[in-house]
Amino acid sequence: AQKVTQAQTEISVVEKEDVTLDCVYETRDTTYYLFWYKQPPSGELVFLIRRNSFDEQNEISGRYSWNFQKSTSSFNFTITASQVVDSAVYFCALSEAGNTDKLIFGTGTRLQVFP
Amino acid sequence: EPEVTQTPSHQVTQMGQEVILRCVPISNHLYFYWYRQILGQKVEFLVSFYNNEISEKSEIFDDQFSVERPDGSNFTLKIRSTKLEDSAMYFCASRKGVAMNTEAFFGQGTRLTVV
DSSP: OOEEEOOOSEEEEETTOOEEEOOEEEOSOSSEEEEEEEEOTTOOOEEEEEEETTOOOOEEETTEEEEEEGGGTEEEEEESSOOGGGOEEEEEEEEESSSSOOOEEOOOEEEEEEO | OOOOEEEOSEEEEOTTOOEEEEEEOOTTOOEEEEEEEOTTSOEEEEEEEETTEEEEEOTTOOTTEEEEOTTSSOEEEEESSOOGGGOEEEEEEEESSOTTTOOOEEOOOEEEEEO
16 A cells, blocks of 8 residues: 655754755555645645656755655655745655556645744 | 636535535646645545546545536535535645646645534
């Protein structure tokens, strides 16, 4: 069965600190997709990144970077030089290849960035 | 930029009443979903819809729930007889293609409060 674990319930940092949000997933499929979504205080879900299981290249987008390691079933997300606007709940999600491609979400990590 | 639109943003209803949550997915998308998020908890899959029929539903999606795409643009979620435990944020999402190539875009959510 598929499962996503985000062990960090809440993280607090001071602005400009780097922070890493952990995500560990479980799946029996060899083909799957991983996602990160951001949920700011306004409540909407904002897509951040998609990573396919056959593509283990890490990715950097501005202050955001993602580290995908199949060997440890992890897809961690790092924010460099955090800002107050980064304060949100971050969800990691898994989708297995199939008819529906539904998302299985982790429980989320609440990030608070203080000035 | 195209977006998924949900109405209303907030709905308060009495227990036992029927509610219809409305969504307008992105126009060229083919896959449609409803998810829900009970306050402070993770986002949970309810149902997926493709080619004018339900492709998958979760255990949460019992006989009290139904979905429709009545006119080719709207995508609705109906709860026939609401219960207190149906209080949650309901998210509609749409996807252009399969997860290998595309990501799901979410609406801003409808907060349903059952009293």
